[in-house]
Amino acid sequence: MAKATKEKIKFVCSECGNDHSRWQGQCGSCKAWNTLAEFKEAKLPSQQRAQAIQGGYAGTLGNVVKKMDEVSSVALDKTATGIGELDRVLGHGLTIGSIILISGDPGAGKTTILTQLAANMSHKTTAMYCTAEESLEQFKARATERLKINFMPEQLLLMSEYVISNIMEKALEAKVKFLIIDSIQALESEHANGSAGSIGQVKGCAQELSRFAKTHGITLILVGHVTKGSDLAGPKTLEHIVDTLLHIEVNDSIIRTMRASKNRFGDVDQVGIFQMNSRGMISVDNPSKLFLSGADERAVGSAITCIRDGSRNLLLEVQSLVSECEGEHPQRVSIGLNFNRLKMITAVLRKHGKIQLFHDVYVNLVGGLKLPDTDTSADLALAAALVSSLNDIEMSRKYCFMGEISLSGEVRPISGGVPRVNEAIKHGFEQIYIPKANYHKSMEEGNAKIIVIEHITDLLEALK
Structure with a gap:
């Protein structure tokens, strides 16, 4: 009889993401009160654990030590998205192979601008939009009837799925190089405990997707939910995993501003200004007017x-x-x-x-x-x-x-x-x-x- 997989119990802070061996009223790291939640970490089979170690956190070998002079310098490969204000915030374009997390209040325009981005990227590479919160029929109706996007039919793929292993499998089969997942809180992984949106699932799914994207050279964009205070929902660890963290603010009925609070490939002092209308998120070239x-x-x-x-x-x-x-x-x-x-x-x-x-x-x-x-x-x-x-x-x-x-x-x-x-x-x-x-x-x-x-x-x- 096979031995049952042993689960390791931790208590994870929802504010800073740090682990604790036992529950306590106050987090020892960020000093926040009543933020520790139980998290059962399933022990991976030996084969999967070896692949995870070999893949490393960022997709490279984790057991090799090199001198600084021995590491080859690689220039950042960036491409224009076709959305001027988005390119400004990202730092003169989208960095190929990066992982981006975009958040905002409901109705801020996250899905709208990412739909436009997926359509633009389909003219350059194979792009997939995976929606875990709506049907493909709903997505197509919004994209083609309201936004009237211009896309390459052969290279824009759609998928409605929430199981992370199925998403990664289909992305590899289709040789996808640009992947959007909406949203990280709706995903589930068989290697993480809890229901979708829990601390364990969000953290586990983000780590698996990060390793997957870095290993296979896929540019990944994740959509994140926010709390009542418009802060990013989920563990603080989520912000550390991604390369770039964007947030869309709603100023009035039509004006949107986008800011980067973290960007490994550009400045964080850039702000993008958009105007929301029936055709989507339109870049504002002269915001002073x-x-x-x-x-x-x-x-x-x-x-x-x-x-x-x-x-x-x-x-x-x-x-x-x-x-x-x-x-x-x-x-x-x-x-x-x-x-x-x-x-x-x-x-x-x-x-x-x-x-x-x-x-x-x-x-x-x-x-x-x-x-x-x-x-x-x-x-x-x-x-x-x-x-x-x-x-x-x-x-x-x-x-x-x-x-x-x-x-x-x-x-x-x-x-x-x-x-x-x-x-x-x-x-x-x-x-x-x-x-x-x-x-x-x-x-x-x-x-x-x-x-x-x-x-x-x-x-x-x-x-x-």
């Missing part, structure tokens, strides 16, 4: 600023509405801008500008984009918009404001001042207000007038 309201030449309570998102300079419009207070306490509402920053700037205007702001204040960033809490470069534009709305001052939409406001009322410099000014000049702005420390004589080479602001009182004087 997208985030400007396109109102009249002059407007009350509106000021334009230039922010730096990753390596891109984006022109954004800050809108403000200051109205009479209808209650005992004035309202403060901020959409897209840091709420505490709004309160601080109103306090600076009251203290150093002698402006009484016992009013209801509403501010909004056009386009649905949200500035990080650490971005203070829009302070000057926010102050200008508040003063404009309070005093009914019409401001030209050819004015651009950028700078940080300190508690003392001083206008402090921002990073990347010259590129931001050049971006504003390129879009035809006539007057650009910047901190004194950011001024450079090269800014005068354009047609715009550069106005230096040292203190908040200088801004108030310029707006009169």
Whole structure:
């Protein structure tokens, strides 16, 4: 009688993915509470265990030691995806043989952009889209009727499967070189315990697929679910296994931004901007036009600023509405801008500008984009918009404001001042207000007038 396979019991943290020999209330690594879950690791048969060791974690021999000089240098083989903003985020194209994990809220456009990508890649190589969450008929109806994708029929393969061994077997038979699996939480492996989506299954499936893709030179893209807080669901180990981690953010009904929080083959400071419509995810080549309201030449309570998102300079419009207070306490509402920053700037205007702001204040960033809490470069534009709305001052939409406001009322410099000014000049702005420390004589080479602001009182004087 064959001896039963012995299972090794571990307790895995759902936050950091570290293993523990016994259950405890707090993870010893990341210090998170109540995150340990039981994980039974099945012991592989000797033949499979030998193949796993020989294959190594990344598909190479794991028992060979070489000197640095003995390792051959191989240039990264990249190919354009045909989706401009995706190429930007990936680092000038898709790295052949890499493993990418893409996540996002439901409806963010993960399946849409990957369907377009699979169609584009089918013109270059054999591509397979494996969907474990919908039927092939549903997938085809969306791809051909709504998205109307242009694909190579002989080289775009579809599969509806959730058993990982069947997916790998069919991919090898068809000699697939580009594989998309939607999603990692829906897969099941016979070598892992638990149901689909559990810590054991997600971790086990990701490790098997990584070894499989690296061994056979397959470019693999996985779709990942997110939690209520829009964080990647599953064990933290999942992020370490893949080469690139992408996330799609929903800014409003049509705008999507894509960011890379990890990229072994490119920078992580790139941001891709898309517009969702009936034909799919469309790359936005000039996002500055997208985030400007396109109102009249002059407007009350509106000021334009230039922010730096990753390596891109984006022109954004800050809108403000200051109205009479209808209650005992004035309202403060901020959409897209840091709420505490709004309160601080109103306090600076009251203290150093002698402006009484016992009013209801509403501010909004056009386009649905949200500035990080650490971005203070829009302070000057926010102050200008508040003063404009309070005093009914019409401001030209050819004015651009950028700078940080300190508690003392001083206008402090921002990073990347010259590129931001050049971006504003390129879009035809006539007057650009910047901190004194950011001024450079090269800014005068354009047609715009550069106005230096040292203190908040200088801004108030310029707006009169």
